[in-house]
Amino acid sequence: MHDFPSDAWTQAFAAAVNDNEVYRTHGKAWTFGSVAMVVEADPSLGIDDAQGMILDVHEGSCRGAQYVTGMDAVQEAPFVIVAPYARWKQVIGGELDPIKAMMEGKLAMKKGHLPTMLRFVQSSRALVTSATAVPTKFRD
Amino acid sequence: MEPAIHLAPRAEHNGFASMLATLVRQNIDERPEKKQTLLKMRGRVALVVVDLDMTVTLHFEGGRLTVHDGVVGIPDLTIRADSEWHTQMSLVEIHGRTGLPDPRGEVMKSILTASRSGAIEMFGMWRSFPLALRLTQVLSVSA
Numbered sequence: 001m002h003d004f005p006s007d008a009w010t011q012a013f014a015a016a017v018n019d020n021e022v023y024r025t026h027g028k029a030w031t032f033g034s035v036a037m038v039v040e041a042d043p044s045l046g047i048d049d050a051q052g053m054i055l056d057v058h059e060g061s062c063r064g065a066q067y068v069t070g071m072d073a074v075q076e077a078p079f080v081i082v083a084p085y086a087r088w089k090q091v092i093g094g095e096l097d098p099i100k101a102m103m104e105g106k107l108a109m110k111k112g113h114l115p116t117m118l119r120f121v122q123s124s125r126a127l128v129t130s131a132t133a134v135p136t137k138f139r140d
Numbered sequence: 141m142e143p144a145i146h147l148a149p150r151a152e153h154n155g156f157a158s159m160l161a162t163l164v165r166q167n168i169d170e171r172p173e174k175k176q177t178l179l180k181m182r183g184r185v186a187l188v189v190v191d192l193d194m195t196v197t198l199h200f201e202g203g204r205l206t207v208h209d210g211v212v213g214i215p216d217l218t219i220r221a222d223s224e225w226h227t228q229m230s231l232v233e234i235h236g237r238t239g240l241p242d243p244r245g246e247v248m249k250s251i252l253t254a255s256r257s258g259a260i261e262m263f264g265m266w267r268s269f270p271l272a273l274r275l276t277q278v279l280s281v282s283a
Contacts, residue, residue: 100223104192105155114162115170115281118230 001137004092005039005051007067009134014055014065016133020126027060027123032116035127036077040084045139047085050074057127079112081128085139091128092136098128143168143178143203154209156189156226157196161207163230164278173239174278179203181278183271186215191222200271217271218263225251225260234282241276 002009017023036054041047052074054066074080081098083091087106090096099121101107109117117124145165151157168175181200188195197208197215219229233245241248254260265272 099227100192101155103156103159103189103223103226104194105153105158108155109159109162113166114159115166118163118227118281121227121231 001135004088004134004136004138005047005053005067009136010053010065010067012134013053013131014062016130017055017057017062017127019133020130023123023126023130024060026126027057027120029059030057030120030123031059032113032120033078034076035079036074036081037088037128038071038074038080038082038110039088040082042085045085047139050082052077052080055127060123075111077111079117080110081107081112082110083107088131089138089140092131092134094129094132097125099125141179141203143175143205145205146207148206148208148212151196151207151209154194154196156187156192156194157207157209160187160196160198160279161205163281164205167278167281177239177274177277178205181205181271181274183216183268184213185271185275186211186218187226188218188220189223189226190220198275216264216268217275219260220263221254221260225254229276230279230281232276232280232282234277234280239277240273241280245282 002012034054034056036052038050038052041050049069050071052068054074054077055062056064091098098107145161147157147161168178182202183200185198186195195210197212199206228247231247233242233248235242
């Protein structure tokens with residue numbers, strides 16, 4: 001089990017992305033750079049600053065992953081998706097579809113080219129839902 | 141004239157409204173033909189996302205687009221469908237030469253099938269056919 005969010009969880013997430021056949025297939029044409037998923041600060045859970053997981057995804061695989069602190073640290077990623085802890089918990093638990101969540105405003109794309117994200121809607125969904133395969137220990 | 145795209149007050153809390161405003165803005169920024177299309181559009185389009193119980197109204201006024209939360213005014217065109225279909229509608233293939241939706245495209249065919257089965261309902265489609273075609277053009281992310 002890996003604490004969410006943490007460096008160990010981020011590395012396990014990257015491995016899960018690489019094990020995801022759906023992502024490998026639908027993400028094959030993705031050459032648009034890294035995707036950062038950010039957990040908003042929540043001092044009640046011991047998260048004093050935003051925590052980011054930056055996945056270096058390229059042509060259907062994840063070439064590396066970084067766990068970073070603070071919104072400034074994710075600004076180099078071309079795509080940045082931000083949500084509160086509770087929403088990521090629902091996504092990781094498979095209870096919340098990431099695309100529907102964006103439509104409802106539960107996940108916010110703070111940076112990125114939406115037409116590209118939509119063109120790759122299947123791979124975007126597969127990328128995020130790869131997290132459901134990570135054995136996760138939540139803070140609450 | 142430069143197009144202007146705005147979120148109406150309170151619409152910033154509607155994720156779908158924000159997405160649509162961003163989508164149109166980014167589409168017209170990089171595709172001059174979509175910008176020209178937007179400049180010609182007039183009318184109101186209500187998009188009802190049935191499974192998420194959300195509605196937005198796109199109010200086109202010849203280059204000015206205001207995205208509202210809920211139904212605002214009397215829509216010329218109303219499209220009711222689940223979120224998955226609304227996403228699919230932005231993936232409709234556009235024919236390169238004509239700039240019109242390509243009826244031979246896989247996504248377009250699935251949308252036509254869904255329309256026949258009632259999974260997608262369109263009201264005012266024939267009366268506002270030019271508006272519907274232009275809507276497809278400005279929302280489509282098809283390369």
